[in-house]
Amino acid sequence: MFTSIDKALIAAIMGILFIIQTFTGFSLPWLTQDTVATLIGLITPILVWAIPNKPAA
Numbered sequence: 001m002f003t004s005i006d007k008a009l010i011a012a013i014m015g016i017l018f019i020i021q022t023f024t025g026f027s028l029p030w031l032t033q034d035t036v037a038t039l040i041g042l043i044t045p046i047l048v049w050a051i052p053n054k055p056a057a
Contacts, residue, residue, distance in 0.1 A: 010036050 013036050021027050 006037075006040065009040055013040075 010033060014033055017028075017031065
């Protein structure tokens with residue numbers, strides 16, 4: 001996880017989770033910043049593999 005958007009993705013997800021927790025009281029104690037970073041690190045390569053590049057025009 002060394003791309004330019006990794007920190008932005010984690011910050012956005014944690015921000016959304018904070019808003020959800022604030023307004024609904026819903027909380028997942030196991031969901032930490034490190035867990036989100038790990039999940040993004042695991043999901044990103046799968047999406048890169050699954051979504052093909054656009055063909056050259």
